[in-house]
Amino acid sequence: MPAMHSRLRFSYWSDPLCIWALVAQHKLEHLLRQFGSQVQVDYRIVPVFGSVPWRFARGPWAKEGVEGRVAATRRIAEQGGRSDVSGECWRTAMPATTWAPAAAIKAVFALGDGLGEEAGPAYQRALRERFFVEEQNIALRRVQLELAENMKLPLAPIEVRLDDGSALCAVYEDHAEKELLRIQGSPTYVFDGGRAMLYGNFDYGILHSTVEELLRGAGPGGSAC
Secondary structure, three states: OOOOOOOEEEEEEEOOOOHHHHHOHHHHHHHHHHHHHHEEEEEEEOOOOOOHHHHHHOOOOOOOHHHHHHHHHHHHHHHOOOOOOOOOHHHHOOOOOOHHHHHHHHHHHOOOOOHHHHHHHHHHHHHHHHHHOOOOOOOOHHHHHHHHHHOOOOHHHHHHHHHOOHHHHHHHHHHHHHHHHOOOOOOEEEEHHHOEEEEOOOOHHHHHHHHHHHHHOOOOOOOOO
């Protein structure tokens, strides 16, 4: 068996308001448990829902409306084993844009002394759970900071980055790179500078085999999906 490389770095792109990212979270966590220190994840934001009101008024959700989005969210969640998601979040706690919670996530990732690298993934996951499970509007500053406080994160540097625009700037930089890489949506795994991508609802075995082969030293040459 060929020797594996010491470490594989890849980026994981997701939107805070993406139900597919919620139900696929277990795939990423399983991967990290299986490969441990052999892999390193660069968490990025792909801001799909720039204007939620536009999606309902003139965009892809206009035909089915809020009722359709509630039903679709519940269906996807149930198929993914998440019976705790009712979909009512779109009726009772609808954010205006994904950019607001994305900025909060970026502000946490930017915390110094290695704290952001440790807390960022957990905060991102918990913020998404706040929306889909607890049905809270995660675009609201008070919801974002309450979660950070519950996680015992320092609030002052988070608020500074939200106030001075640097967190929003970081979201824009992800958006710009997403355009360059032509990432289609959330969630997406990007390997080897974009030469291999896995997007959407694919089987875990595809993710596992892709990472395993890249660790062995095989050139990606394209997505296995």
